[in-house]
Amino acid sequence: MPRKEIPDSAIELVAKHINTRSNKNYSIPVVGHKENIETPQIFEIISFDQIDDSDRRFYAIDGSYNSEQFYNGLCIAIYAAGYICFHRGQQIRMNSLDDPVILGKAYYPQNILITHQEHLDVIYDEFLTLEPVKKLLDFLDENPEEIFPYKKEQICTNLSTLLGFCQEVLEISLVLEIVNLTETKPGDFILRDGTLRPLQIKQKYLVKLGKYAHEKGVKIIAVTKQSPIKMELAYTFKQIDNYLQDQLKHEYPFVETDPKRKKLCCWLEVPDVVLKSAYQGDMFIKKSTHGGRGFGLFFAARLDYVEKLQNYDWLIVDVNIFDAIPQIESNNSERDAAELGSIFKELTRLTQEHYILGYPYPLCEVHNFISLKKHFKEEIIARLKYSLYRDQRMDNVDIENLFLNIHERF
Numbered sequence: 001m002p003r004k005e006i007p008d009s010a011i012e013l014v015a016k017h018i019n020t021r022s023n024k025n026y027s028i029p030v031v032g033h034k035e036n037i038e039t040p041q042i043f044e045i046i047s048f049d050q051i052d053d054s055d056r057r058f059y060a061i062d063g064s065y066n067s068e069q070f071y072n073g074l075c076i077a078i079y080a081a082g083y084i085c086f087h088r089g090q091q092i093r094m095n096s097l098d099d100p101v102i103l104g105k106a107y108y109p110q111n112i113l114i115t116h117q118e119h120l121d122v123i124y125d126e127f128l129t130l131e132p133v134k135k136l137l138d139f140l141d142e143n144p145e146e147i148f149p150y151k152k153e154q155i156c157t158n159l160s161t162l163l164g165f166c167q168e169v170l171e172i173s174l175v176l177e178i179v180n181l182t183e184t185k186p187g188d189f190i191l192r193d194g195t196l197r198p199l200q201i202k203q204k205y206l207v208k209l210g211k212y213a214h215e216k217g218v219k220i221i222a223v224t225k226q227s228p229i230k231m232e233l234a235y236t237f238k239q240i241d242n243y244l245q246d247q248l249k250h251e252y253p254f255v256e257t258d259p260k261r262k263k264l265c266c267w268l269e270v271p272d273v274v275l276k277s278a279y280q281g282d283m284f285i286k287k288s289t290h291g292g293r294g295f296g297l298f299f300a301a302r303l304d305y306v307e308k309l310q311n312y313d314w315l316i317v318d319v320n321i322f323d324a325i326p327q328i329e330s331n332n333s334e335r336d337a338a339e340l341g342s343i344f345k346e347l348t349r350l351t352q353e354h355y356i357l358g359y360p361y362p363l364c365e366v367h368n369f370i371s372l373k374k375h376f377k378e379e380i381i382a383r384l385k386y387s388l389y390r391d392q393r394m395d396n397v398d399i400e401n402l403f404l405n406i407h408e409r410f
Contacts, residue, residue, distance in 0.1 A: 038271045044265070045303075058085065064371045133169060136176050148200060229270055
C-alpha cells in the first residue's frame with residue numbers, strides 16, 4: 001500500500017510558523033546593564049586549567065522509563081532514577097558495590113511484569129515504599145493523596161502515565177537524598193535535566209524542598225537544551241552572539257592570555273513577555289512561590305562559545321528561586337545578582353570538555369548511566385530468557401515463543 005504524501009501546504013504552514021517565532025525581536029539589548037539582569041550579564045569563562053580547582057561536589061540526577069509489550073499480552077515495564085557525583089573533575093563512588101565501572105547510585109522497582117490492570121496498582125504501591133520516596137513523604141509530612149495533584153486511580157489509568165509519574169517523583173526524591181548525604185556540604189551543586197517545576201507534586205511541597213536546600217546552602221539547578229523559550233529568543237541569541245564575537249571579544253580585558261581560550265559567557269533572566277509567549281497560561285511561568293509550578297526562576301545562559309553554532313549552545317537554566325530571590329517570602333523581589341553570577345560562572349567548570357561544549361558534562365554522564373532507552377528490549381529479554389531456562393527450567397522453544405514479536409516479521 002503506497003504511503004500518502006504530506007501536502008506541501010502543511011509543510012509551508014509549519015515553516016512559516018517557525019520562521020515567525022524564531023525571528024521575534026523582544027528589544028533585549030546586546031549591551032547588558034548590571035542593574036537589569038534581564039539584559040546580558042557577560043563574564044569570562046573559568047580558565048580551562050582551573051576548572052577542577054574547586055572543592056564543590058557536582059551531583060547530577062536523571063531518570064528514565066521504558067516498556068515492551070508482546071503479542072501474547074505479556075508486558076515488561078520499568079522506571080529508574082539515579083545520580084552521580086564529580087569532585088575535582090573525578091567521578092566518585094555513590095554506591096556500595098564493588099563494580100569498578102558503575103559508580104553512581106540508582107533505584108529500580110522489583111515489580112516489572114504487567115499482564116492485567118491490577119498490576120499497575122501493584123507498581124504504584126511498591127513505588128511509595130522505595131527508600132527515597134518514603135523519605136520524601138516523611139519530609140513533607142503529608143499523605144500522598146495530598147502531595148500529588150492526581151489520585152492513584154488517575155495515575156494508574158495507563159502504563160505510560162504511571163511510569164512517567166514514578167520517574168519524575170523519584171528524581172525529586174533524590175534531590176532530598178543528596179541534600180541529606182553526610183558528604184554534601186554548603187556550596188555543592190545538584191543538577192537536574194529539565195526544570196524545577198514538575199507537574200507530579202503540588203507547588204507548596206516543592207517549595208518546601210527548595211527552601212530546605214537553600215537553607216542547607218546546596219544549589220539546585222535544572223538545565224535543558226530544548227525549550228520553547230529558545231525559539232522565542234533565537235533572534236536575541238544571534239544578536240548577542242554576534243556582539244560577543246565580532247566586537248566585545250576584541251575589547252574585553254581578558255585574564256586568559258591564550259587567544260584560543262578567550263571565551264565570553266553570559267546569562268540573563270528570561271523576561272515575562274518572553275515566558276508568556278513561549279508558554280500559554282500563567283501557572284508554569286509565574287515568578288512566585290504561590291499560584292504557579294515548582295520553585296524555579298528561568299534564565300538563558302551561554303556557558304561556552306563554539307563559533308558558528310549560534311543559539312544551539314544556549315541553555316535554559318531553572319535556578320532555585322530562593323537562591324535567586326532570597327527574600328521572596330517577605331515580598332522582596334530583589335535578585336541576588338552576585339549569587340546568580342557565581343552560580344553561572346561555577347557552571348563553566350563543567351562545560352569545557354567531554355561530550356557537548358557549553359553543556360554540563362555530569363548531566364551527559366548521568367543520562368548514559370541511567371538511560372533505559374538504548375538496548376532496553378534486548379537486555380531485559382535476554383536476562384528473562386536466561387532466568388526462565390536456568391531457574392524455572394522452561395523448555396527453550398516455549399521460551400522463544402513467549403517473546404515472539406509478530407511485527408518483526410512484517
